[in-house]
Amino acid sequence: MSYTPKVAVVILNWNGVKYLRQFLPSVLSSIYPNLEIIVGDNASTDGSVEFIKNEYPSVRIIQNDDNYGFTGGYNKVLEHVDADYYILLNSDVEVFPGWIAPVINLMESDPLIAAAAPKIRAFNQKSHFEHAGAAGGFIDSYGYPFCQGRMFYEVEEDKGQYLQSGEVFWATGAAMFVKKHCWHEAGGFDDRFFAHMEEIDLCWRLKNMGYRVMYCAESEVFHLGGGTLNVENPFKTYLNFRNNLLLLQNNLPFWRAVFVITIRIWMDLLALIRFLSEGKRKDAWAVSRAHQNFVLSLFKPSKKNKKLNVPKKYPLKGIYKGSLVWTFFVKKKRHFTELDPTDFL
Template identity: 30%
Template sequence: MKKITAIIVNWNDKNVIGECIQSTLNQDIDQIDIIVSDNGSKDGSIDYIRKSFPSVQILENCKNLGFGSAINKGLAVAKGDYLIFLNSDLKLNPKCIGELAKLLESDSSIGGAIPKILHIDQQKIINSLGVLINYTGIAYPNLLGQKDPGYQEPFESACGGIFMLKREVFKTVGGFDEDLFLYHEDHDFSWRIRLAGWRLKVAPQAIMYHHYNFNKGVLKYYSSEKNRLHILLKNMEIKTLALISPALIVIELCQWFHAVIHKWFFLKIKSYIEIIKIFPRILIKRKKLKRLRKVSDKEITRVYQGTLTISGTNNPLLTYLVSPALNIYWKIIHHLI
């Protein structure tokens, strides 16, 4: 078995991180090192981990760096052949890491293995089974809130929120984009893995349980919108951007309507301003990605969705008008990419 490093990001989660660490230590395979990358916790997390889990390596970040940057701190010192990224509010089934490693070992074209994540309080209900991506850049957990369908065989996914990857993948694509403080950083990272020619697959037998609380607040809206546009401009070919531009305009109009209703008008404007400010850096990233790219957008978008679902939203206009229209347009343009 390959040596594995688990990197756990913590921010004031003393009440649950012990369960996460213990379940990682209790895996039915050996050779697992654990690194906790702590984002400036003030709740006594670090002292608790030191006393309760002396074998765990702790990285003390001076402030909340966000998920991606905290993971990068761990990647800089990780020694494993396989690397798994975890949130502190996850509990792992004892076979989880072994199943993920088995999937990675089964096929050299698989760069990342994604677990099945269930709600910890409703363990037959899906939190995510991979992540679905609409071609306008909106990402949402596959089968969120639905009963576990009991899939047995691995299947391909466009994105993984939590996953294990091979060290060679990290060496090739680099770490997380630190301009994406929160939200969509996993989408961007998954996109680069696929651009480099690897596939992402879900391992349904690799099970985690999540203390899940849906958040649709101000920070999520602002960060999600800014980062969605950022990664589209960064990763997508110009031809593809041109083809999807009518759909992007529709989504932007919907987002403006949403922003006005919730009094987030100025946040939407702020997201545009931030994109304009960072645009020169986005262009530099695009040039670097040209050297990384081994597949076209035809392959990247092969597993994208035409329909659109937004977590926590039950809007008839979205369900019966916007989503079907987006799907029809996707069927028209996809063969042109």
């Protein structure tokens, strides 16, 4: 009799009882023979824990004593979870009964596959991909993340153009499958990120260690998005700009990081000017704060990546060698399928 890996779906919650009420039933309908459903709670005050205890007593609850964000929250919760695979699932994701097995089967096919994600489509526009993950994540040579199915603000309709599973650069944290031993070997999330781009940092770290990250086209979920921080929130702007710089600092060789970060800071200043021209002063200030915080962070680099500061022996598949900004805004190539495959590592 073959062994069935144990899988733990872990939903991190902070004052999201309305999302648990709407989406948790679909997660509980998941069909997989060795499965545990867990909600990790970041000290919610909206009755989330009481709701789960009363309505879904079979769901295990792990409670944190404070709101540690997405990164710290998961780091603390997963210390108490025993499974072969973790599935980090946002509370605003709708799933279907058979969504788990295709991804696990893909990951079981190769011991070097550390993380993977299903296809992510938009809950409110189900014909289209969802911004946060679409059909697998990539990154350009200047640190701009994008996806099959989403480049900057351009989100594609799913017309079957990404039906092939394959290696990508990063898997979205909205529905990330990761092998337990890989998670712990890499040290989990970098707590400094709090939220946003932490999954890209983790995947980059895993790739630097010689592991692979995959997109599984045979599984799909629907993500509402913006459940905690909507796109108009200046704090989200701050996190995106600050964390993108941390991402480069953490994972690039030193002199390459100096070069790329210098360019990115100037490009970010252009974004700041654009925000001001559009009357978005809070977003402009968020960019400035992001730069200030990043400079301060240079004096306390991440401990997680120190042990990985060695010559990289592995090809980091999924990097676009050009500039996505130039390709998108100047050359007007708005879809992933328009990019030249030879321009990727």
